[in-house]
Amino acid sequence: MALLNRxxxxxxxxxxxxxxxxxxxxxxxxxxxxxxxxVPREKWETYDEPxxxxxxxxxxxxxxxxxxxxxxxxxxxxMKFLDSADPGWKSILKLHYGGIALQEYAAGMAEATMAxxxxxxxxxxxxxFGLLDETRHGQIQLYFPxxxxxxxxxxxxxxxxxxxxxxAAIATRHAFADIMxxxxxxxxxxxxxxxxxxxxxxxxxxGLAADAAExxxxxxxxxxxxxxxDEARHAQIGTPALKILIENGHKEGAQKLVDIAFWxxxxxxxxxxxxxxxxxxxxxxxxxxFKEFMIEWIVGQFxxxxxxxxxxxxxxxxxxxxDLNTTHHGMHLGVWYWRPTVWWDPAAGASPDERDWLExxxxxxxxxxxxxWDVIIDNIKNGREDLTLPETLPIVCxxxxxxxxxxxxxxxxxxxxxxxxxxxxxxFGSKVDRWVFEQDPDRYAxxxxxxxxxxxxxxxxxxxxxxxKYMGLQPEDCGKDAHDYAxxxxxxxxxxxxx
Amino acid sequence: xxxxxxxxxxECDFVLxxxxxxxxxxxxxxxEAAAHHSLNRRVxxxxxxxxxxxxxxxxxxxxxxxxxxxxxxxxxxxxEVYYE
Numbered sequence: 279m280a281l282l283n284r285x286x287x288x289x290x291x292x293x294x295x296x297x298x299x300x301x302x303x304x305x306x307x308x309x310x311x312x313x314x315x316x317v318p319r320e321k322w323e324t325y326d327e328p329x330x331x332x333x334x335x336x337x338x339x340x341x342x343x344x345x346x347x348x349x350x351x352x353x354x355x356x357m358k359f360l361d362s363a364d365p366g367w368k369s370i371l372k373l374h375y376g377g378i379a380l381q382e383y384a385a386g387m388a389e390a391t392m393a394x395x396x397x398x399x400x401x402x403x404x405x406x407f408g409l410l411d412e413t414r415h416g417q418i419q420l421y422f423p424x425x426x427x428x429x430x431x432x433x434x435x436x437x438x439x440x441x442x443x444x445x446a447a448i449a450t451r452h453a454f455a456d457i458m459x460x461x462x463x464x465x466x467x468x469x470x471x472x473x474x475x476x477x478x479x480x481x482x483x484x485g486l487a488a489d490a491a492e493x494x495x496x497x498x499x500x501x502x503x504x505x506x507x508d509e510a511r512h513a514q515i516g517t518p519a520l521k522i523l524i525e526n527g528h529k530e531g532a533q534k535l536v537d538i539a540f541w542x543x544x545x546x547x548x549x550x551x552x553x554x555x556x557x558x559x560x561x562x563x564x565x566x567x568f569k570e571f572m573i574e575w576i577v578g579q580f581x582x583x584x585x586x587x588x589x590x591x592x593x594x595x596x597x598x599x600x601d602l603n604t605t606h607h608g609m610h611l612g613v614w615y616w617r618p619t620v621w622w623d624p625a626a627g628a629s630p631d632e633r634d635w636l637e638x639x640x641x642x643x644x645x646x647x648x649x650x651w652d653v654i655i656d657n658i659k660n661g662r663e664d665l666t667l668p669e670t671l672p673i674v675c676x677x678x679x680x681x682x683x684x685x686x687x688x689x690x691x692x693x694x695x696x697x698x699x700x701x702x703x704x705x706f707g708s709k710v711d712r713w714v715f716e717q718d719p720d721r722y723a724x725x726x727x728x729x730x731x732x733x734x735x736x737x738x739x740x741x742x743x744x745x746x747k748y749m750g751l752q753p754e755d756c757g758k759d760a761h762d763y764a765x766x767x768x769x770x771x772x773x774x775x776x777x
Numbered sequence: 778x779x780x781x782x783x784x785x786x787x788e789c790d791f792v793l794x795x796x797x798x799x800x801x802x803x804x805x806x807x808x809e810a811a812a813h814h815s816l817n818r819r820v821x822x823x824x825x826x827x828x829x830x831x832x833x834x835x836x837x838x839x840x841x842x843x844x845x846x847x848x849x850x851x852x853x854x855x856x857e858v859y860y861e
Contacts (some may be wrong), residue, residue, distance in 0.1 A: 298851065303835065343805065415819070489828055516784075530849045566810060607793065608791050611791050611792075612791070612792055615818075615819070647791065649789065649820075649821070650790070650791055650819035650820070652821070653817065653818065653819050653821055654818075655820065656859075657817070657818070665817055665818050666818070668814075669802055669813070670793070670794050670795050670796060670814050671794070671795045672793065672794055673784050673792075673793035673794060673795055681792050681793075681795075682793040683791050683792050684791060684792075685791070685817070686790055686791035686820075687789055690787075690788060690789045690790075691793065691832070692786050692792065692793060693786070693857040694784055694786065696855060703851070703853055705784060705793070705853070729795055733782055733852070733853070734796070777786055
């Protein structure tokens, strides 16, 4: 017997809006778990997911994707790419796996929230596949680095990082809890799938894949490209949900959730993807600068998406565009200076040639961030490595939990955007981070950042050694300069002098 | 005498840092404690010039001899340390 075309049966099969008999509709779909906007059920009936697939089709395609990724890994594994890879590139891998692999499982739980509590059958159907996607992403991004653990124990942080109190893990957990596990299904559709997946995953999984291909890391390039094909599909959950919210008078509320999620993701990417692209990737292999990638993927594509659907660009868009020139340079400087506190070896990326590139891509870099690097370089050349290592902690933002940074040198503009709330002072890295807090203060107020924990006596001994212990870092885990300062000695070459 | 952790913004540096001081520290001692974590690490010293302390957004610096207690610094007060 011939099979029906999918379009002949899909709508009937996925429209599982049964009438509950033993519980009320409100008990089946509590507002807190399903839809904070409380859009009536019949309005959600119009939800039409743009990408339709059946389980049979899904499994066939996913099996082929996995076969491709694993076979490339198996074939190229014999080439021992990692043994000869630039240390900066190895650090990108360690940062990526530690920061992302376990969050994929958390994303799976967010998809599960939509699969169970989504108000539209189409959302529930797509999110079920999204849950399977994220499970695959978690597994594959733990499996791939596992073979490196015997060679380099920092790769063990692919599994360990998110279970630790490392500052980078706290920042990542806090951001994703805010857009994934701590929200109702409708909010997840907006904040995770629309704001995060249609914008930022392109940066990490396509932009970085381009750099990976340039470097010759075909395995990693192939892996993250494969993941992005899933992201591109389940990212489409949010758009039809946004249309329904706008049509039913909830544009303002939807806009706010998108604005919050976009900013939180941007700050996280400024410390993950920014340094990876502009400092860790070997100079000769950089396809574009971080800013150029951001302009292409975010300013170009996401801005168009958001306007097309009937939302406005976030109110802080000008601030964001200006941030593209600055924030990730400060984040990079902070990660490098506090390198014992991370599970990867940051590449300084500040050799004379790299500085020329930075100055070209970011005019004024030498007069600002370069001024700090000048002092660092002098200290290393003079045998004072001790002065290039921290003796205290940076203040971290009570929203993004990253160091509060600004522009140093001639354009010094570092600032604490603090707020006093119910007898406690909260410190923020930007006016937008403070705005996010102000939208729902009691949602965020109880959380203790790393500095709050330090001051509360939870970190003992109360010094940097105690902080490293608290973060779960053994001496052999702690980051060090990726190139053992070899880049500094390029300043001694006669045709190059320190700027 | 009690320890007062401060949120320090040092001129020309790129980051805010946690700097503990004692309540009887003078502003010159506060500046010195702050300088330890920035000067000669990421900021070049400016010989012959004096470091001063003010609140963020403060129009004028505190008197160099006044103490942390006299200045009324709260825990995690945000201060700027800069060359006069």
